[in-house]
Amino acid sequence: MRADGTFIAVEVEDAAAGDTELARRLAEACPVDIFLASDSGVALVDGNLDECVLCRLCLDAAGARGAGSPVKIIKLYDDGALLD
Ligand code: SF4
Numbered sequence: 001m002r003a004d005g006t007f008i009a010v011e012v013e014d015a016a017a018g019d020t021e022l023a024r025r026l027a028e029a030c031p032v033d034i035f036l037a038s039d040s041g042v043a044l045v046d047g048n049l050d051e052c053v054l055c056r057l058c059l060d061a062a063g064a065r066g067a068g069s070p071v072k073i074i075k076l077y078d079d080g081a082l083l084d
Helices: 022-031 047-053 057-062
Strands: 003-004 008-012 037-038 041-044 070-075
Touching: 003 047, 008 041, 008 047, 022 037, 022 041, 022 057, 057 070
Parallel strands: none
Antiparallel strands: 003 008, 008 070, 037 041
């Protein structure tokens, strides 16, 4: 799944999006509530995407950074560079 704001896009690999434990960790980690934990896994809050403060707590919660992470923070304002 992917959701795009103006400055930031967030992508969660489909294989990970249904992981309710990952969803819980992401929802707990993100200080600006971009992730929600639902019964079916990860949900993204479109209206909060551009509030991302690039803190990397979601990447730590996902256990990986960069291209190998199931969670990707895409800097649309920087030609789509990944936060790693
Ligand atoms: S980098 Fe920080 S603010 Fe941005 S989505 Fe991840 S946890 Fe939330």
